[in-house]
Amino acid sequence: MVNNNDFSEVSHLEEQKISPLTSSELRAELQTEIEAYQIEIVILKQQLETISNA
DSSP: OOOTTOOTTOOOOOGGGOOOOOHHHHHHHHHHHHHHHHHHHHHHHHHHHHHHTO
C-alpha cells in the first residue's frame, strides 16, 4: 500500500506541465484507493477476531 505521507519521491515539475486528472482517471484512482482500504479493513477484522478468540 502507498504511504501518502512519503514525500521522498516528490519531484519538482514546472506548473504548466501539471494537468488535473480527467473524471475517469480520478474515478479509477479513487476506486483503487477504496479497494486497498477495503482489503486493509478485512485484514484488521481478521486480526481482531483472532485476538478476541485467543
